Amino acid sequence: MAKKILIIDDxxxxxxxxxxxxxxxxxxxDCAEELEEAQSLLTYIPYSVVVTDLRLSKLAFGGLDxxxxxxxxxxxxxVIVLTAYGWPELKTEASASGVDAFxxxxxxxxxxxAAVDALMGATA
Amino acid sequence: xxxxxxxxxxxxxxxxxxxxxxxEVRNGxxxxxxxxxxxxxxxxxxxxxxxxxxxxxxRKKAEAAVDQSCFTAVCEAxxxxxxxxxxxxxxxxxxxxxxxxxxxxxxxxAKRHSLKLDRFTIEIVEHAPSCDAxxxxxxxxxxxxxxxxxxxxxxxxxxxxxxxMLDCDPEYFKLDGYFVRDLNxxxxxxxxxxxxxxxxKTLESAVVAEAVGSEEDLAKISELGVDLVQANILCxxxxxxxxxxxxxxEPSPFADVPAESQHGIDRVSCIEKYTESLSVAFGESx
Numbered sequence: 001m002a003k004k005i006l007i008i009d010d011x012x013x014x015x016x017x018x019x020x021x022x023x024x025x026x027x028x029x030d031c032a033e034e035l036e037e038a039q040s041l042l043t044y045i046p047y048s049v050v051v052t053d054l055r056l057s058k059l060a061f062g063g064l065d066x067x068x069x070x071x072x073x074x075x076x077x078x079v080i081v082l083t084a085y086g087w088p089e090l091k092t093e094a095s096a097s098g099v100d101a102f103x104x105x106x107x108x109x110x111x112x113x114a115a116v117d118a119l120m121g122a123t124a
Numbered sequence: 125x126x127x128x129x130x131x132x133x134x135x136x137x138x139x140x141x142x143x144x145x146x147x148e149v150r151n152g153x154x155x156x157x158x159x160x161x162x163x164x165x166x167x168x169x170x171x172x173x174x175x176x177x178x179x180x181x182x183r184k185k186a187e188a189a190v191d192q193s194c195f196t197a198v199c200e201a202x203x204x205x206x207x208x209x210x211x212x213x214x215x216x217x218x219x220x221x222x223x224x225x226x227x228x229x230x231x232x233x234a235k236r237h238s239l240k241l242d243r244f245t246i247e248i249v250e251h252a253p254s255c256d257a258x259x260x261x262x263x264x265x266x267x268x269x270x271x272x273x274x275x276x277x278x279x280x281x282x283x284x285x286x287x288x289m290l291d292c293d294p295e296y297f298k299l300d301g302y303f304v305r306d307l308n309x310x311x312x313x314x315x316x317x318x319x320x321x322x323x324x325k326t327l328e329s330a331v332v333a334e335a336v337g338s339e340e341d342l343a344k345i346s347e348l349g350v351d352l353v354q355a356n357i358l359c360x361x362x363x364x365x366x367x368x369x370x371x372x373x374e375p376s377p378f379a380d381v382p383a384e385s386q387h388g389i390d391r392v393s394c395i396e397k398y399t400e401s402l403s404v405a406f407g408e409s410x
Contacts, residue, residue: 030170036183037129040176 003120004045007031008038008052008066009082018051021109022116035062039069047077049119051112053105054083054090061090067097078119082107129169130184133177134193138166141201144361145372146212146332146354149346156372157352158210158245161198162361182250187216192229199237204364206374212245212275217288220248220263221255227266242271248292249277257291264292275332279320289327297324299350301335307348308340314348321349 056062165171
């Protein structure tokens with residue numbers, strides 16, 4: 001069974017670029033643009049890795065809610081945060097919530113691929 | 125400007141309607157008793173899956189608006205069904221328990237599509253604990269005045285409990301598949317189903333068994349006194365055209381007639397003329 005990835009970002013171009021790159025790498029990829037959509041997908045679909053922005057639509061730190069949801073529901077998904085925010089406090093809070101990797105926007109797709117591969121290797 | 129997800133879902137034309145027959149099974153003979161209309165969200169989106177669609181809707185607290193959008197899509201699809209087929213429609217308890225004007229909307233929408241209200245059964249889903257019970261029962265009473273029947277969905281699970289049985293006084297208990305699965309091999313499940321069948325009988329409700337998974341379970345459920353069955357092993361949910369191809373449903377002779385009057389012809393007058401012609405053929409008008 002192909003390992004599944006969920007990309008959460010309100011930027012459609014970024015979602016599409018990440019989707020195509022990771023799908024070409026052989027992963028099964030879904031995308032969500034807002035918090036509730038991500039929560040609904042996470043309720044019904046088992047993802048191995050979730051890549052999320054911290055800012056989602058009008059929610060400044062909606063990504064943190066996604067991470068909390070994953071941990072509260074005890075979902076096995078590993079989490080990569082892909083964000084333009086560089087605040088150390090935020091990084092600390094996200095790390096405390098159980099983030100597995102941070103990527104600073106703009107990130108290269110191959111950096112994302114390497115982070116995903118590393119976590120997928122860890123979940124194998 | 126691009127539409128938001130919710131705006132897209134609220135457009136009934138983006139929704140697809142599938143139908144799954146509910147069969148009456150007696151002595152091994154099955155006949156279609158009614159159909160449940162099941163919604164799929166916009167194609168090529170995450171919301172095509174009904175579980176994800178409605179989970180999202182509940183998170184957005186948009187049950188009432190989306191139930192209206194779904195009912196509009198259902199009415200459009202039901203116009204292609206024969207007149208004598210009863211139709212089950214899912215409506216959230218929260219929609220019925222709010223002062224959302226649902227009954228008025230329901231009546232107007234059915235009328236616009238020339239559909240009789242008494243052919244509908246409303247399946248109450250997802251009873252939220254915060255739902256206003258007195259408003260819920262008042263709304264149900266209004267719907268009953270129009271001949272609408274009530275079914276309680278997912279009986280035995282979550283909030284679909286004894287209180288709801290009393291508050292809603294449903295004509296049908298829809299028994300969740302959880303209790304029916306492996307019924308043949310599990311005496312504890314049989315005990316639960318037997319007690320619910322007995323309770324339904326006392327409350328003058330019929331029981332519908334959902335998601336029966338095998339012929340053995342089907343035989344057992346029948347033995348326990350349940351005649352109404354909705355299950356993929358009998359027929360999965362599918363678009364109406366596919367149901368018609370399988371021969372479960374005949375096409376409506378009025379399917380191509382517009383609901384609303386165009387050039388002096390509409391579906392109601394067409395049906396009336398057809399009924400009249402049948403009466404003449406059988407000598408009832410003399």
